[in-house]
Amino acid sequence: MDWQLDRNLKKPLYKQIADFIEQGISTGMFQPESMLPSERILAKELGVNRSTIVAAYDELQSLGIVERKKGSGTRISTDIWGFSHKRIPNWGRYMEDGSFLPNLPFVQRIRTEIRKNNVINLSSGELSPTLWPGEQFRTIFTEHPFMEPLGYDHPKGNASLRQTISEHVSEYRNINILPSSILITSGAQQALHLIVQCLLKPGDAIAIEDPSYFYSLPLFQSAGLKIFYLRVDQNGINPNDVIELYRKHRIRMIFLDPSFQNPTGVSLHPSRRKKIIKISSELGIPIVEDDPYSLISFKDENATTLKSMDENGNVLYISSLSKIVASGLRIGWVIGPPKVIDRLADAKQQVDFGHSIFPQWAANEFLKDPYFDIHINRLKRELKKRRDEIVRRLDEYLYGEVEFITPEGGIHIWCRLKQPFNDKQLLEESMRKGVSFVPGSVYGSGKGYVRFTYGRGETEQIEEGISRFTDALNACKQK
Template identity: 70%
Template sequence: MEWKPDRTDKKPIYKQIADYIEREISSGAFSPGSLLPSERALAKELQVNRSTVVAAYEELQSLGIVERKKGSGTRVSTDIWGISHKRIPNWDRYVEDGSFLPNLPLVQRIRMETQKKDLINLASGELSPDLFPIDQFRTILSDQPFMGHLGYDHPQGNEILRETISSHIKEYKNIDTSSSSILITSGAQQALHLIVQCLLKPGDAVAIEDPSYCFSLPIFQSAGLRTFLLPVDEHGIDPDDLICLHKKHRIRMVFLNPDHQNPTGTSLPFTRRKKILELSSEFGIPIIEDDPYSLTSFNGEVNSTLKSMDHNGNILYISSLSKIVASGLRIGWIIGPPQVIQRLADAKQQVDFGHSIFPQWVANQFLESKHFNTHIRMLRKQLKQRRDQIISSLDEFLNGQIECFIPEGGIHMWCKVNGSINEYHLLEESMKKGVTFVPGNVFGSKKGYVRFTFGRGEANLIQEGISRFADALKSIQSNQRS
């Protein structure tokens, strides 16, 4: 047997062996009814433990591919291709072989844990339910009955909503655009997927912030892109770092979250924004501006977005209502050159035939109403109070043990735990004590950091959540000393 298991592969050895034997059976190398090598002989030939071969044969038996009888060995099923035997697809192989990669196991675990009702959630990147404009939505639905159609809509999204968004971003963000340059998406996440899948190809080099939300997304790996990191300091990325990266790797696209960045809460100063735009024009590199948080600025002053400063069409601008209205509404948008928007709209049509008309109608009614401005003022006030609550709680329970960047908007607090600490062990201990957060490694290369989402933690639970976190940290530190 020339084949040998790959010990550098993340797939377990027994699964590699089972997959190999299944391929050999499918190719006819092992015919129905033929005897497979004994467990001991195959283990010796492949230089693995006998128990590994046993596990491989048991896997094949569970799928109906082989039959095992004590004293008779392991044989290929005699009716493997017949009608009397119903084979079960090897779903494990299908799951592992798909080109669309899953989320990190840790991210999946956190999402599952946050569904528990007795756990204080300082992890999920969304608003708490008491910050949703539920009463305003009820008023809209009762006062203005839906009169629209329920068929497929325009490929770029409902035209009335796109016109409303055009007026909205002009008023609130000083961005000039027409409805023909807007695509409605299912939140900012779908916008990122469409851009990656339609405008880039395998092997392309892209730059992302470090740390950043994009670091945790498998879409870049699924697309075969090469990602390079731009370090984030207290003022965001340094444009000079982009120059260095481009000279070395010929960067094709840059992904930035300039305002109240996730996870650090930092905002790019005007001078850096201007320099980034200059570099984009000099090198011909498109910038993807992800802007979910700029309207949450606690002092009410909204920074100039890159898109509002862009006079050459170099910026693809993404925003949504997920972080400022309601995540479940699933209304986001991309603004860009018409030919790009048409390409992305065509791809979205292939995926879902366009966005659902009803949430678009609700979003339009809300954006056009007096309720929106009232809601934003309330949101800023509430988020600032929750930010202040988490700061005072950190001071009360963790004075001197943790250092945090104080954001002036957004929903996240980025903190460095002093001393050597394994944040994954800290997360496990925290969940045992009833609170969850996101370890910093999920967002980038820096170690010993944690992200708390004060926008998700209801005001009365933030203090208790930080208290539980402090207890978990104390337990971990005690275990390390013992």
């Protein structure tokens, strides 16, 4: 057998062998009814234990690809392409071969555990139910009958909602654009997917922040992009690093979260914002600005967006109602040059034939309602209380063991633990203690960091959550 195992792959050896034989059958290398090498001979040839070959043959037998008889050996099924033999698709192979990558294991683990009632959720990047404007939506549903047609809407999204968002971003973000420059999406995530799929190609170089929420998204790797990193300090990224990356790698797009960045909570300094806009204009590099948090600043003024400083149409601006109203509403938008928005809208039509009218109608009514200001002001007050509470408890329970910059907005706090720890071990121990957090490695940072979210857990849960985390950390130290 002129083939060798790749021992550097994460795929188990028996799976590699089974996959190779299955591929060989598909290509005609192995013919129906032909005998496969004996377990001992193949084990010797490939340099593995006989048990590895047994496991590979067992897997092929379970799929109906081979027939095994004691004393007679293993042969390719005589009826592999026939009708009398029922074959089960090798779903594991299909899942491995798919071009879209799964979430990181840490992310999958956390999402599974937080569904349990006894877990205090300091990990999910969303608001708690008590911060949702549920009563106001009930009032809207009662006092404003839904009269919209239920057919397919405009490819860019409902015209009334796009007009309202145009007015909204003008008032709250100082972004002056026409409704034709807006595309309604299923949250910010879909906007990012559309941009990557429609405006970039495999092999293109992009720049993202380090650490960054973008690092945790498989969509960049799935698209075959080359990812380079812009280090984040207490003032955000350094614009000079963009120039350096452009010179070395000809980066084609920059992805930034400049206001109360996820996960660090820091904001890009005003002077750096100006410089990054200037660099974008000089080099012709588009900036994708993800802005979920600028309206929830704990200071009197909202954070300035990059898009409001953009005079040449270099910035694609993404925002949503997920972090300021309710995540389940699934209303987001992307703002950019009309021809770019047309391209993204065409792709969205191919995916889902346009956004559902009902959440668009609900979002439109809420954004127009005078209560919106009341809600945002209440949200900022409540989030600041929770921010103050988690800072207080971190100082109380982990004094001298943790460092952090107190965020001035948003919903996340980024902590560096002074003592080294194992990400997986600490997460598992924390789950056992009944509290969730996100390890810093999920965001591409070096070792030693964790992210807590104070927007999801209730204020009275925060102390208990940090207490449980402290117990988990101490337990790991003793192991």
